Amino acid sequence: MEKRVTFKGIWLPLLLVLPQILVTAIFFFYPAGQAIWQSLFIPDPFGLSMQWVGLGNFEFLLSDRFYRASFLTTAIFSILVTVVSMGVALYLAVLADRLIKGSGTYRTLLIWPYAVAPAVAGVLWLFMFNTRVGVVTWYLGALGYDWNHVLNEGEAMGLVVVASAWGRISYNFLFFLAGLQAIPKSVIEAAAIDGARFWTRFRTIVWPLLSPTTFFLLVVNIIYAFFETFGVIHTITSGGPQQATTILVYKVYSDGFVGQDLGSSAAQSVILLVIVSILTVVQFKYIERRVHY
Amino acid sequence: MATVTLKNLKKSFGKTDVIHGVDIDIQDGEFIVIVGPSGCGKSTLLRMVAGLETVTSGEVQIDGKTVNDVEPMDRDIAMVFQNYALYPHMSVFDNMAYGLKIARVGKPEIAERVQNAAKLLQLEPYLQRKPRELSGGQRQRVAMGRAIVRKPAVFLFDEPLSNLDAKLRVQMRLEIKALQRELGVTALYVTHDQVEAMTMADRMIVMNGGVADQIGKPLEVYADPATEFVAGFIGSPPTNFFDGALIGDQSGRIGVRPEHIRLSDTGILQATVGYAEALGAETLVHLRAEDGSQITVRQDAALPIPSEGETRALTWDTAHVMRFHENGVRL
Numbered sequence: 323m324e325k326r327v328t329f330k331g332i333w334l335p336l337l338l339v340l341p342q343i344l345v346t347a348i349f350f351f352y353p354a355g356q357a358i359w360q361s362l363f364i365p366d367p368f369g370l371s372m373q374w375v376g377l378g379n380f381e382f383l384l385s386d387r388f389y390r391a392s393f394l395t396t397a398i399f400s401i402l403v404t405v406v407s408m409g410v411a412l413y414l415a416v417l418a419d420r421l422i423k424g425s426g427t428y429r430t431l432l433i434w435p436y437a438v439a440p441a442v443a444g445v446l447w448l449f450m451f452n453t454r455v456g457v458v459t460w461y462l463g464a465l466g467y468d469w470n471h472v473l474n475e476g477e478a479m480g481l482v483v484v485a486s487a488w489g490r491i492s493y494n495f496l497f498f499l500a501g502l503q504a505i506p507k508s509v510i511e512a513a514a515i516d517g518a519r520f521w522t523r524f525r526t527i528v529w530p531l532l533s534p535t536t537f538f539l540l541v542v543n544i545i546y547a548f549f550e551t552f553g554v555i556h557t558i559t560s561g562g563p564q565q566a567t568t569i570l571v572y573k574v575y576s577d578g579f580v581g582q583d584l585g586s587s588a589a590q591s592v593i594l595l596v597i598v599s600i601l602t603v604v605q606f607k608y609i610e611r612r613v614h615y
Numbered sequence: 616m617a618t619v620t621l622k623n624l625k626k627s628f629g630k631t632d633v634i635h636g637v638d639i640d641i642q643d644g645e646f647i648v649i650v651g652p653s654g655c656g657k658s659t660l661l662r663m664v665a666g667l668e669t670v671t672s673g674e675v676q677i678d679g680k681t682v683n684d685v686e687p688m689d690r691d692i693a694m695v696f697q698n699y700a701l702y703p704h705m706s707v708f709d710n711m712a713y714g715l716k717i718a719r720v721g722k723p724e725i726a727e728r729v730q731n732a733a734k735l736l737q738l739e740p741y742l743q744r745k746p747r748e749l750s751g752g753q754r755q756r757v758a759m760g761r762a763i764v765r766k767p768a769v770f771l772f773d774e775p776l777s778n779l780d781a782k783l784r785v786q787m788r789l790e791i792k793a794l795q796r797e798l799g800v801t802a803l804y805v806t807h808d809q810v811e812a813m814t815m816a817d818r819m820i821v822m823n824g825g826v827a828d829q830i831g832k833p834l835e836v837y838a839d840p841a842t843e844f845v846a847g848f849i850g851s852p853p854t855n856f857f858d859g860a861l862i863g864d865q866s867g868r869i870g871v872r873p874e875h876i877r878l879s880d881t882g883i884l885q886a887t888v889g890y891a892e893a894l895g896a897e898t899l900v901h902l903r904a905e906d907g908s909q910i911t912v913r914q915d916a917a918l919p920i921p922s923e924g925e926t927r928a929l930t931w932d933t934a935h936v937m938r939f940h941e942n943g944v945r946l
Contacts, residue, residue: 508700517715
């Protein structure tokens with residue numbers, strides 16, 4: 323039996339939900355509304371006047387080849403981050419699941435990177451790969467490879483992907499491990515008796531039973547790659563070289579606060595808002611149905 | 616079709632010994648029930664035969680071949696689990712066909728074998744359903760079907776009926792027994808229910824704390840238990856135990872089965888009547904002896920039911936008395 327709390331008046335319940343509503347209003351609805359409003363204007367660089375341009379900012383953006391290039395960069399970046407962080411996490415979780423002794427220590431150590439802030443993680447990786455003093459760069463040099471992510475676009479992308487995926491592995495690992503441990507042991511044993519060896523068991527039993535977890539992580543990781551990787555990119559490449567690592571959310575920042583084109587920046591955040599809404603709706607509406615068994 | 620031999624089989628988890636050495640020769644086609652209370656090591660024993668637990672020492676032989684280091688899949692066995700362990704994302708058909716697909720059996724043959732098993736188990740209407748759309752009894756049958764289609768040499772059952780309600784349990788135990796006879800497959804069946812053990816077993820192994828207290832045919836075990844534990848565990852209501860001193864006999868503990876005791880006016884022992892359970896066909900009378908021992912008498916429903924608080928004499932045929940040493944061994 324579900325026990326529901328009922329209130330007599332309207333004021334107490336209102337008071338109870340007020341903090342949540344206030345937080346959402348101040349930090350989401352107000353800025354989002356501001357962004358939508360500003361996207362319809364071009365302000366001057368000093369913020370002294372604004373000129374109404376209607377959908378002019380959007381028209382300009384959609385015909386701008388740099389903006390379209392940023393879409394491609396974002397797609398490549400988020401696919402790579404998601405695949406790398408989820409792939410490595412799944413591999414580690416499968417190993418940890420088979421572990422009997424010391425699994426607690428192993429788990430704790432693997433969770434640590436999650437506690438590192440993206441910007442700090444970015445700086446850590448930047449130091450290791452610094453073109454002049456980086457440890458990894460030095461060893462690569464010793465092996466005859468000239469690492470220079472400041473000039474090489476592919477290397478820059480590789481570095482921000484690794485740095486972004488690294489902190490994310492812990493989070494994914496936790497969910498995958500919980501997902502694996504939720505699969506009844508006897509089901510795996512039954513498959514073993516049925517003749518399935520490790521890889522066959524994984525492919526036909528474990529992976530399908532893990533699909534709700536995988537789907538959830540897919541959504542969460544794509545959204546992470548879209549937005550929360552700003553700190554990593556800002557510290558390591560600042561979107562360069564030649565915009566090779568300028569993903570959409572970084573372009574919002576660099577066009578708005580570096581380029582001082584606040585109208586375009588606002589229009590870009592509106593576009594991002596729409597993209598993420600569509601992504602989420604599509605994923606939950608259509609893909610989720612297929613992963614339930 | 617196969618024989619199974621266990622030779623001084625032992626199992627320890629770290630420093631804890633859970634199986635202290637079990638020996639048995641199981642004949643081809645025999646139905647062996649391993650029975651005992653929880654924690655006695657019966658499931659561990661079965662899992663060692665399955666290959667799901669490593670053997671600490673001793674030998675498991677299937678058809679004369681030592682299989683200690685053989686993977687479960689190469690032992691030619693099938694197992695039915697307590698929670699059925701069905702693959703939740705597969706249909707009933709796919710659940711049953713899984714092992715055959717892995718063994719690369721041809722599609723027409725898979726279809727035929729699954730159909731035959733489904734027919735035998737009355738699962739034909741449900742082949743396209745998912746396990747969650749089935750009742751407990753049907754899931755149980757699917758688990759059986761999955762075992763049957765592979766035509767294994769040995770069936771292993773790990774408390775397969777304990778998740779079913781009482782009525783279904785009685786029905787399924789008859790079905791499992793009939794099926795095993797029909798297929799002629801050697802079977803090892805683990806249960807904590809002594810009624811299942813009595814009704815299904817050709818021979819049973821009574822386990823107690825990692826030791827096989829007795830191995831034998833059900834009625835032999837019932838009539839002639841080797842230890843106090845076996846006498847108490849097999850039979851419902853259980854055997855009555857009391858100190859020999861109570862009846863002027865110095866030889867340790869005495870055991871008498873409830874159906875062997877009669878209420879009378881003069882007898883071996885005086886006891887106070889407690890509660891009487893009239894079950895229809897029979898009546899269970901619970902009494903308390905002078906030293907506090909609880910004694911249950913099972914009598915025909917036609918006999919008068921004694922009233923509570925009354926003191927009655929108990930008598931029995933001395934041929935039915937079982938004597939046990941203080942350490943539990945039958946004298």
